[in-house]
Amino acid sequence: MRRYGPALLLVLVGAAILRISAFSALYLRYVQAGLRPYLIVSGAALVLLGIAMAVVRHSADDGHDGDGDGDHHGHAHHGPRVAWLLTLPALALLLFPPPALGSYSAEREAAQRAAQGVGVFPALPAGDPVRLGVGEFSSRAIYDSGRSLKGRTVRMTGFVTHGDDGTWYVTRLLVSCCAADASTSKAEIRGADALPADTWVTVTGTWHPRGKLGTDGAWPPVLDAVSVEQVEQPADPYEKR
Template sequence: MRRYGSAVLLLLMGGAVLRISLFSELYLRYVQPALRPYLVISGVLLMLLGSVAAVRGMRQGEEEEGHDHPQGHAHGGPRIAWLLTLPALALLLFPPPALGSYSASREEAQRAAQGVGTFSALPAGNPLDISVAQYSSRAIYDTGHSLKGRTLRLTGFVTHGSHGTWYVTRLLVTCCAADATISKVEIHGDEADGAPQTDSWVTVTGVWIPKGKLGTDGAWPPVLKATTVTQVKEPADPYDKR
């Protein structure tokens, strides 16, 4: 059986990669959409390599059947190598979820380093759908106050702070989940009473409330006065866009 170890590992890993990238959209929990073709190609290559390794193992077994071997002679690596199948099986059978409130609580947003300035005008629309990252950037850095007087709609997952505060939160990835950074907006107003459950997804509609001096820690986190809070399903792509 040991001669098939490498084949089994390659086939399991290839199957797991194809499961999340070719046959579903689970890969969006871990990487950007643009990386999907590379995942599919990698999965196919792993399956091909595993098939080749399996065929070679079968041929090796047939060749050894006609030869005598000393007692106690064994082929293959240590049995502990089979533990390498566990990550592949986990990805194949129980894909880990996208990053959530735990990751958000451990990630410090980088704020004042970029400085302040005038942002471009927002598109027409009332309410206007805007990403949590865009709202945060404009609330903290925009000297033109482009959020003023607009009704805005944000979607994200819920995180909680101290003294009953809660936030609409989104993680932004450049390449994959390993480089995720956080954007969050503090929710105020009567509709904010009775905070939703941590990690639940909500769409919040409301208006911007200025806070602190632009470009400083006093402006973080930005605030939205909510007029409606609606629970929604987690989107297929849970990460934010710039």
């Protein structure tokens, strides 16, 4: 069985990739939606390559059965037993996919700094409440000299994180490519009781201005809540930059 170890590992890794990309939306916990076709192709290629390796190995073993040197060929290419440990990550991804990044990842990141500069943002759509991503709300609150949020009711969805002083935030992680480059956007919620960390909520409320635009004093932005509704985690838990 050990001689088929590399082939089995390829099949396991390929099957794990196919499980999260072709047969579910779990891949959205790790990468953007546009990468799904590449994941499917990669997973299928690994499975096929593993099967091909197993077939070639089996054919080679059959060819040596009667040459009197079977023992030599049967054991000459065995790898170290520790290599079997490489199957554990593949099995973990196949059977127990890791969850999306949450409050722990968000809290590790230091507060954002005013690096993008103050400017005028495009007008918001008509009608209240206007649905915004947490990242867009944060950007407008901190950098928009046109004060487009003033007097508007907004609605945002994110997960709960807690501050050291009893404050709580609705938070989203923003990605450019995959979970490895995630950064944090959040808004402090006032006027509503906090829920447990990592609970997904939809918050409706109005912007509470504070601090000077484009400075650390404006971070994090504040929302005076009108309502907080607990919701299911969306299939795609990340916002795009």
